[in-house]
Amino acid sequence: MKLAICQSEIKFLDYEFNIRYAEESINEAANNHADCIVFPEMSFTGFSMNTNITYKYGYSALDDIKKIAASADITVGFGWVKASENDFAENHYSFISPKGDIILDYVKIHPFSYADEDVYFRGGTSLPFSSIGDLNFQTVICYDLRFPELFRINAKKIHAVFVPANWPDKRSEHWKALLKARAIENQMYIIGVNCTGFQDNLFYSGNSVVIGPDGSVICDCGEKSGIYYADIETENVINTRSKFPVLNDIRKDLYIKLST
Numbered sequence: 001m002k003l004a005i006c007q008s009e010i011k012f013l014d015y016e017f018n019i020r021y022a023e024e025s026i027n028e029a030a031n032n033h034a035d036c037i038v039f040p041e042m043s044f045t046g047f048s049m050n051t052n053i054t055y056k057y058g059y060s061a062l063d064d065i066k067k068i069a070a071s072a073d074i075t076v077g078f079g080w081v082k083a084s085e086n087d088f089a090e091n092h093y094s095f096i097s098p099k100g101d102i103i104l105d106y107v108k109i110h111p112f113s114y115a116d117e118d119v120y121f122r123g124g125t126s127l128p129f130s131s132i133g134d135l136n137f138q139t140v141i142c143y144d145l146r147f148p149e150l151f152r153i154n155a156k157k158i159h160a161v162f163v164p165a166n167w168p169d170k171r172s173e174h175w176k177a178l179l180k181a182r183a184i185e186n187q188m189y190i191i192g193v194n195c196t197g198f199q200d201n202l203f204y205s206g207n208s209v210v211i212g213p214d215g216s217v218i219c220d221c222g223e224k225s226g227i228y229y230a231d232i233e234t235e236n237v238i239n240t241r242s243k244f245p246v247l248n249d250i251r252k253d254l255y256i257k258l259s260t
Helices: 015-031 051-072 142-146 149-153 169-186 234-243 252-258
Strands: 002-007 036-038 075-083 089-096 102-107 129-132 135-139 160-164 189-193 196-199 202-205 209-211 217-220 226-231
Touching: 002 015, 002 189, 015 036, 015 051, 015 226, 051 075, 051 089, 075 160, 102 129, 102 135, 142 160, 142 169, 149 169, 160 169, 169 189, 169 202, 169 209, 217 226
Parallel strands: 002 036, 036 075, 135 160, 160 189
Antiparallel strands: 002 226, 075 089, 089 102, 129 135, 189 209, 196 202, 209 217
């Protein structure tokens, strides 16, 4: 699978600007024969607690990306906000197929309580996975990266995990270290998708990356905004696990007993 990562400089709460940029990026990726393009968390608004604004753009994003993906004949992964019960919202990341269908919809399980995200957002309760061609994948969102359990649950069933984020520069070393650790310990592709530039007085340095199942860096996007490409091959996951079958030694039943 040829993957395109759009490491975008999101214009804060400017949906019209960001969706136009996204459409241009999607068409460029399609013209370069990419099978899939992915965007950062809250792709077209930036990370905001102002859910009264962001959720109003949520369904617009869903409708717009369905049309753009179908027109460009490419799978698109993007983040958006949905209204929930009792004045809460949900932080979503969805993948839309070239036919305009939702093939995966994930709700961020761990709202970032350190920044009061849990005051405004309800945590998700499911961990779906899907496929693009022969690539089985799931996604988590930003702060979820700090919870290795999410990567291990479906590890034997999938080849890759996407980690879209709005991850600030001041914790970029954590970002790099945790992405690599998740790839090595689960012997899978880890695709970190971050944004660049300033949003609401926070600086984001990008550092989107594709890490292979052996921990090697396949694509490092650095700090500049733009579209970056990488080839993802399921055979690399299968061969890595066959030669060094770490996952076969998981003792899940014992871990459950030890945690009680």
